[in-house]
Amino acid sequence: MPDITVSALGLDYADKTAIDDVSFTARDGEFLTLLGPSGCGKTTTLMSIAGLTNPSRGSITCGADVLFDSARSVNRPPEKRNCGVVFQSYAIWPHMSVAENVGYPLRLRKVRKPEIGSRVREALAMVGLDALADRYPHQLSGGQQQRVALARAVTYSPGVLLLDEPLSNLDAKLREQARGWLKEFQASVGLTTVFVTHDQDEALAMSDRVIVMNDGRIEQEGAPEDIYRRPATPFVASFLGSANLLDGTVDAPGRVRLDGGGQTVAVPEDGPLGGVQVMVRPEDVELMAPGADPDVAPLRGAVTSRMFVGSSYRYVVDCDGQSVTVSARERWEPGPVRLRVDREHCRLFPRDTAAGVAGSDRLEESSYA
Numbered sequence: 411m412p413d414i415t416v417s418a419l420g421l422d423y424a425d426k427t428a429i430d431d432v433s434f435t436a437r438d439g440e441f442l443t444l445l446g447p448s449g450c451g452k453t454t455t456l457m458s459i460a461g462l463t464n465p466s467r468g469s470i471t472c473g474a475d476v477l478f479d480s481a482r483s484v485n486r487p488p489e490k491r492n493c494g495v496v497f498q499s500y501a502i503w504p505h506m507s508v509a510e511n512v513g514y515p516l517r518l519r520k521v522r523k524p525e526i527g528s529r530v531r532e533a534l535a536m537v538g539l540d541a542l543a544d545r546y547p548h549q550l551s552g553g554q555q556q557r558v559a560l561a562r563a564v565t566y567s568p569g570v571l572l573l574d575e576p577l578s579n580l581d582a583k584l585r586e587q588a589r590g591w592l593k594e595f596q597a598s599v600g601l602t603t604v605f606v607t608h609d610q611d612e613a614l615a616m617s618d619r620v621i622v623m624n625d626g627r628i629e630q631e632g633a634p635e636d637i638y639r640r641p642a643t644p645f646v647a648s649f650l651g652s653a654n655l656l657d658g659t660v661d662a663p664g665r666v667r668l669d670g671g672g673q674t675v676a677v678p679e680d681g682p683l684g685g686v687q688v689m690v691r692p693e694d695v696e697l698m699a700p701g702a703d704p705d706v707a708p709l710r711g712a713v714t715s716r717m718f719v720g721s722s723y724r725y726v727v728d729c730d731g732q733s734v735t736v737s738a739r740e741r742w743e744p745g746p747v748r749l750r751v752d753r754e755h756c757r758l759f760p761r762d763t764a765a766g767v768a769g770s771d772r773l774e775e776s777s778y779a
């Protein structure tokens with residue numbers, strides 16, 4: 411299967427630019443995820459590839475095949491794009507049985523009846539629903555309906571699978587199972603897949619590569635580990651997991667003086683100068699007793715809240731007026747502590763680009779459990 415390449419794609423509505431300058435390539439067999447908050451343009455991008463939304467500018471190619479090119483007025487109809495689509499709401503027909511739903515794209519493409527029967531059986535076997543072919547959607551669980559939608563998307567052997575939040579209607583437990591199942595399914599069929607979600611855990615767990623979108627634009631793309639460990643912007647840092655963003659000023663190479671009390675923290679030397687935000691993940695901060703060696707744990711703070719989240723505790727530590735969220739397995743009581751932060755776990759962002767960070771999930775100082 412050739413690569414799908416999206417170039418400088420944009421779509422303007424009367425009062426809103428839904429996407430702008432979106433460019434990426436989905437490679438052969440790859441599980442590529444578009445991740446971002448509600449309204450950032452994920453569905454618009456996906457439906458543009460499917461041919462169900464008309465972009466205002468840019469191009470979409472599949473190998474040498476041009477699917478869409480605004481400059482050359484090319485816009486291939488959806489049924490000629492070879493994309494299997496699972497919509498955000500599944501959109502399976504309530505008045506059709508499972509088998510009729512799955513066979514629908516084949517009927518649209520005028521495939522002969524006996525062949526429809528065998529291909530439907532094959533697709534249902536792939537998703538483990540062969541025994542339920544005669545049921546109707548209202549007789550199925552959410553997870554089973556999701557599989558019907560998936561079987562329908564793969565029944566005519568598309569080259570590309572486009573999945574728009576296919577797991578969003580499942581409860582937490584089922585969703586977890588469906589992730590594993592869907593990932594295995596995708597890998598075994600080897601279909602190039604563009605997957606849309608606003609769930610960062612889902613994106614990190616399932617993807618070969620993730621594209622983080624914000625307000626119609628791409629913020630960063632990379633392997634899950636890369637974007638989690640080396641976020642390019644404060645937005646990505648905050649949207650993908652929890653991130654502390656501490657205000658300060660670089661006052662010597664590799665050292666930031668934090669706002670508030672002027673305590674210093676060691677940081678990588680190759681970062682920006684002047685006013686910065688120091689990004690550090692909650693799991694990369696270690697709490698130590700107030701009498702700990704200042705050379706080991708240089709920052710002073712005070713635990714102000716604790717939340718038990720099962721695998722660990724989440725603490726909020728006040729550091730001269732700045733809140734630091736810390737994840738730790740040990741139970742600490744409120745009061746003074748020292749904090750250890752390793753230089754290699756810190757990233758620096760220039761303070762002027764840090765304005766207007768959306769999607770931050772810094773913990774509120776709430777329950778003291």
Ligand SMILES: Nc1ncnc2c1ncn2[C@@H]1O[C@H](COP(=O)(O)OP(=O)(O)OP(=O)(O)O)[C@@H](O)[C@H]1O
Nearest residue numbers: 423426427428447448449450451452453454455608
């Ligand atoms: N037909 C339309 N007319 C005007 N604006 C639209 C239309 N469709 C989408 N938009 C706007 O375009 C932006 C992107 O929408 P899109 O559906 O791509 O977001 P999304 O990332 O899929 O969000 P969600 O996670 O909520 O599904 C949103 O601001 C949305 O309000």
Ligand SMILES: [Mg+2]
Nearest residue numbers: 452453454498
């Ligand atoms: Mg959407």
